[in-house]
Amino acid sequence: NAGVTQTPKFRVLKTGQSMTLLCAQDMNHEYMYWYRQDPGMGLRLIHYSVGEGTTAKGEVPDGYNVSRLKKQNFLLGLESAAPSQTSVYFCASSHSANTGELFFGEGSRLTVL
Amino acid sequence: AQSVAQPEDQVNVAEGNPLTVKCTYSVSGNPYLFWYVQYPNRGLQFLLKYITGDNLVKGSYGFEAEFNKSQTSFHLKKPSALVSDSALYFCAVRGSGTASKLTFGTGTRLQVTL
Numbered sequence A: 001n002a003g004v005t006q007t008p009k010f011r012v013l014k015t016g017q018s019m020t021l022l023c024a025q026d027m028n029h030e031y032m033y034w035y036r037q038d039p040g041m042g043l044r045l046i047h048y049s050v051g052e053g054t055t056a057k058g059e060v061p062d063g064y065n066v067s068r069l070k071k072q073n074f075l076l077g078l079e080s081a082a083p084s085q086t087s088v089y090f091c092a093s094s095h096s097a098n099t100g101e102l103f104f105g106e107g108s109r110l111t112v113l
Numbered sequence B: 001a002q003s004v005a006q007p008e009d010q011v012n013v014a015e016g017n018p019l020t021v022k023c024t025y026s027v028s029g030n031p032y033l034f035w036y037v038q039y040p041n042r043g044l045q046f047l048l049k050y051i052t053g054d055n056l057v058k059g060s061y062g063f064e065a066e067f068n069k070s071q072t073s074f075h076l077k078k079p080s081a082l083v084s085d086s087a088l089y090f091c092a093v094r095g096s097g098t099a100s101k102l103t104f105g106t107g108t109r110l111q112v113t114l
Helices: none
Strands: A004-007 A010-013 A019-025 A031-038 A042-051 A054-057 A065-067 A073-078 A087-094 A108-112 B003-005 B010-014 B019-021 B024-026 B031-038 B044-050 B056-058 B064-068 B073-078 B087-095 B108-113
Touching (some): A019 A031, A019 A087, A031 A073, A042 A073, A073 A087, B003 B087, B019 B108, B024 B073, B031 B064, B031 B073, B044 B064
Parallel strands (some): A010 A108, B010 B108
Antiparallel strands (some): A004 A019, A031 A042, A031 A087, A042 A054, A087 A108, B031 B044, B031 B087, B056 B064
16 A cells, blocks of 8 residues: 655755655545654644645745646645755645544655755 | 644653653634654654544554543543654644644654663
8 A cells, every 4th residue: 555655755955956846645635735844843734735736825835836736646846945945844645624634655855955 | 823732842651651642732613633653764643533522532552542622632641651652743733614724733752661
């Protein structure tokens, strides 16, 4: 069972470079999320999607863009990376808006120099 | 705005002893409450949730949590800790009127020693 798969798992960027993180889920979930995890701050929601073709901002959306062209995929883009975006990024999916638990990927560790 | 507080950065307990990891929350409307566990270099895994009904919720790996509406708390408990329970634990909340937005606490590291 693949569940939620994130690629790449590790990436090092220079300031100003761009990159895309890919999240794929095989559970036919409507809802998908991108979080970042930083020490002492827990998980913070970057962007989320309630269905194919829709996206919405979370609590820390600045500097990131997302797309949900296919139901199973949710892409997170950094157009011009900054050192403040050094973090571990987690994708998650859920079958329900309110009561469903989230299924998480293994994380993508991004370092911006 | 909804929020979650996990007042302890770390909880230390001896194997075989009971453990409690504390969580309090603030949310509009009825709360939907969750506990997740994270092992090193892994994603978060769902442990249990409270949606409605019985205030004592049982979950994976022998964990349980008690919902207390008057104290706005949802503490995680286990009667007998194992060394393998050592991990980072996150409490999370959604309000019934805030579809899709799950807010996490900052996490509590549980260290179980022999």
